[in-house]
Amino acid sequence: MAVALTALVGIGGCSLWGGSSKPKPKELGPNVPVLPVRQAWTAKVGSLSGVQVDVHVLGSTITLASAGGEVAALDARTGGDIWRARLNTPLASGVGSDGRWTAVTTQSGQVVVLDGGREIWRKPLPAQAYTAPLVAGNRVFVLAADRSLSAFDAATGYRLWTQQRPGEPLILRQGGVLMAVGDTLVAGLSGRLVGFNPDNGVVRWEAPLASPRGTNDVERLVEIVGPTSRVGDSICARAFQATVGCVNAARGAVAWTQPANGSEGIHGDDTLLFGTESNGTVIAWRRADGSRAWSSERLQYRDLTAPLLLGRSVVIGDSTGLVHLLSREDAAPLNRLTTDGSAIAATPVVAGDTLVVVTRNGGVYGFRPD
Template sequence: MNRALARAACVALLPLLGACSTLDSLNPFASKPGGPKMAELKAITASADTRVVWRDSVGKAGDYVLVPAVVGSSVYAVGRDGALTRFDNGRQVWRVKIGQTVSGGVGASERMVVVGTPKGEILAFNAADGAALWTSRATSEVLSPPVIAEDAVVVRSGDNRLAAFELADGKRRWVYQRPSTPLSVRVTAAPLVADRFVFAGFPGGKLVAVSLGNGAPMWEGAVAVPKGVTELDRVADITSVPVIDGREICAVAFQGRVACFDLGNGSLVWARELSSAAGLAIDSRYVYVSDDKGAVHALDRNSGASIWKQDRLFLRRLTAPLARRGLIVVADVQGVVHFLNREDGAFAARQTTDGSPVLAPLQANTDGVVVQTSNGSIYAIEMQ
């Protein structure tokens, strides 16, 4: 199992057991005496120019995965202690103290910023000045960034329910729930909204599309099918955000497969065995996946056939890839950001941050990528 989950997630056991535990003890690739070791980084010859344009800090994430939101030239970020900040081109525009712990965020648009709390509260703020707008409540703790759609805020709660709230006042519009599994991985991935659909992955390897208007299920696709004798063997959960390009949507499951579906009706286009808890990216030619052993794969967009594999980041607990400006970007457990050549996976550049793990998905901005570390540092890195 991927040790990134040990910081970002835990196994949700049956309620009777009353708790969740980290995955380190279940991870066959965890560092043990005489066992596999995390790959050491070797010097590279850079073929791309990257530089840190600006950096700042918003406070540590603690046990949560807090994701920055990029809207044009603005970056919104929050720390566990509730310091919510807007940066414009690296300049702090405002900072508000929410006054409580934040466990899910940030979701943002040109007008609104939204975060969630361990108590299940949804807190909305004015994007212009940080003024509080409304408060609502989900069915349980909020561990993923809320998503601001056309006229609603969509939230995934820790009990694997989706809910939509009215954009104007936070009134709850609908709740969607699938049957639960006996054992599942705690998910911090946001839902994805496109074409008036809400897409999300669930325990048991199901990718589901529901209506943004009323929460009615539209289609369901099997990214993975649970296998094995024990409940632990049968964990095959989608723990990352699906990706869309054109009329295709793709997702990947932990202990499962990567699969692509027709966006409109959910029919399977292709699938292949590959386990990932971190996630994937897509562009016009390839699908890119960070697997659970620290390898980055490029797969043919049309068939899923392997194009290249970069395996020199073994056990470095990578983030999902980000395809940007002809490069594939991933970050690791030591806060190192790696830039790979899109065509062959060769190392093209490298940037260091504050040395703490990068667990939050990388975010694209106008000139490159925005990174938030577990210690709360925000980096805007330009790619040329």
């Protein structure tokens, strides 16, 4: 089994700053709400400390899980419960769901599947899994930390196939990439996006975004991290502390890559991509060729989430519980939202007309345009 690094981002941060403490975050100045937004509702789940948080959105339903094993489906219109389940085991990954079946992975190396909030099966995995399972086509796909990819029948838990891929000896304890693109299952393995036949696990194509570099295992670590930006057959993603780039998923061809030093995924549309670097710089790239459209140091040293592009805003959470709305055109501040003061735990998401953010203390907040 591969050895998991528990906090590579933190390790990288210390080496970047040349000491044990990071520079002081930049002062933000007064908030001027150019884009009026109001808090519509709040909800609560258990603590999210120690679990990889992915908020799953399907229509007006958001599904998420706490570190202690509570899984909740909430109505994004009201913040109210649709269902809750308590698995009574610590979790390792976020949630995958197709609206009926919901899947999570545990710290003990199992995948657990629920049907309408009721557990129906759990099965062992070759290793822990930090990437949220993908539930699609009546199957559950799991990308484990040893770079194995497994497919299970969603109704019964029967293992349909497993693909094992050798890689570097260290892995990143962080959510990666596992998604469906047409009839192809796309996973991030080391520094590559790999397309699989979902019926049997046969590889259809591989597209390298980054290659191992350096002289030791830590320096040579390269992984694709989520979230990604998909427009049609174009998938754009980040390789941890190495590059951002785009791939044509129909052909498995790399369109372009650009050097980038970030640890969180990216988001965007058919024109622009947005990402946060490890020092808090926010960057916009042109999707067509990867050239830089703008960069902003306004949020430097604030431990930022990956961004969400929402209308005219780029929405980013930070480690103090603030949610920043920046202009997609030039990063000018549009508004700043407050939560409970604990770090924003996951990339913000949108469900219907509601912006949803989740904090490490388990606060779930719904915001809407005023």
